Amino acid sequence: MAQIRTAAGRRVTGGAFLLEARALVQQFPRTGQQPLRVLDGIDLAVRPGEFAAIIGPSGSGKSTLFNIIAGLDRPAGGEVRIDGRVATGHNELVSYMPQKDLLFPWRTIQDNAALGLEVQGVSRRAARERVRPLFADFGLDGFERSYPGQLSGGMRQRAALLRTVAMGRPLLLLDEPFGALDSLTRTQMQLWLAGMWQRHGWTVLLVTHDIREAVFLADSVYVFTPRPARLAARIVVSLPRPRTAQTFLLPEFAAREQEVLGALGLPAQEPGRSSTEAP
Numbered sequence: 129m130a131q132i133r134t135a136a137g138r139r140v141t142g143g144a145f146l147l148e149a150r151a152l153v154q155q156f157p158r159t160g161q162q163p164l165r166v167l168d169g170i171d172l173a174v175r176p177g178e179f180a181a182i183i184g185p186s187g188s189g190k191s192t193l194f195n196i197i198a199g200l201d202r203p204a205g206g207e208v209r210i211d212g213r214v215a216t217g218h219n220e221l222v223s224y225m226p227q228k229d230l231l232f233p234w235r236t237i238q239d240n241a242a243l244g245l246e247v248q249g250v251s252r253r254a255a256r257e258r259v260r261p262l263f264a265d266f267g268l269d270g271f272e273r274s275y276p277g278q279l280s281g282g283m284r285q286r287a288a289l290l291r292t293v294a295m296g297r298p299l300l301l302l303d304e305p306f307g308a309l310d311s312l313t314r315t316q317m318q319l320w321l322a323g324m325w326q327r328h329g330w331t332v333l334l335v336t337h338d339i340r341e342a343v344f345l346a347d348s349v350y351v352f353t354p355r356p357a358r359l360a361a362r363i364v365v366s367l368p369r370p371r372t373a374q375t376f377l378l379p380e381f382a383a384r385e386q387e388v389l390g391a392l393g394l395p396a397q398e399p400g401r402s403s404t405e406a407p
């Protein structure tokens with residue numbers, strides 16, 4: 129198969145799916161009890177350049193799934209394929225921004241951003257050179273030498289995302305990147321991320337509790353049942369791109385939101401009311 133270069137610069141084979149999960153099962157041992165089954169046969173298929181979102185109740189197993197895809201944990205059953213190859217451990221094509229991707233308060237923003245590359249063995253100087261051109265796009269120009277405590281919440285999340293993207297890996301796993309932000313900042317970040325995705329051609333798998341966020345950003349939304357997680361629905365969102373503040377006003381936007389609510393087993397909302405978090 130021909131090799132193609134992703135926006136992030138890595139070579140992938142150009143198969144139909146960059147990420148596939150097939151019949152994924154995970155369970156954790158419990159003393160004196162049956163193991164806790166968390167994932168119960170999850171199937172996912174994400175195309176190169178696709179924005180996919182996962183939404184599901186708290187504790188349903190979304191972070192567990194990310195830990196498996198990122199190679200931090202092994203599944204009890206099923207398999208993950210990345211770029212067509214069965215993934216069993218740390219994968220050079222995956223960059224993971226966990227729920228609590230804390231910046232080190234004693235490092236400047238540029239040194240926080242460079243950290244992922246340094247861990248990969250790039251010298252601090254070379255890593256700084258690599259991350260510097262990204263600062264403007266991430267709205268952090270002029271803050272390279274600031275410390276995390278001097279930045280707003282939204283800026284800190286953009287810095288953490290910059291660190292993830294700077295790894296130059298084609299598949300980004302984002303676990304509730306905006307969960308802790310106030311609603312106005314979160315909306316601004318969603319608009320910004322939609323623009324960045326459009327420009328950079330990333331492949332993204334996003335976990336969120338925010339139905340509005342999932343529908344606004346994604347091409348497809350995977351809805352999980354409560355634990356043990358199964359797939360309640362895969363909802364295709366064919367809202368026009370680029371997505372902007374106007375997107376929120378489209379009738380199809382409201383229709384897809386209602387569809388996700390329905391798949392989560394939640395009552396439909398009156399038109400015009402802003403939505404909502406998965407429980």
Ligand SMILES: Nc1ncnc2c1ncn2[C@@H]1O[C@H](COP(=O)(O)OP(=O)(O)OP(=O)(O)O)[C@@H](O)[C@H]1O
Pocket residue numbers: 156157164166184185186187188189190191192193355
């Ligand atoms: N290493 C582990 N050992 C034992 N149990 C675990 C482990 N990791 C996760 N769990 C359990 O698996 C379940 C799913 O956890 P997980 O963090 O994946 O859920 P989640 O859907 O990401 O939740 P949230 O939306 O609240 O972040 C929880 O009941 C959790 O306690």
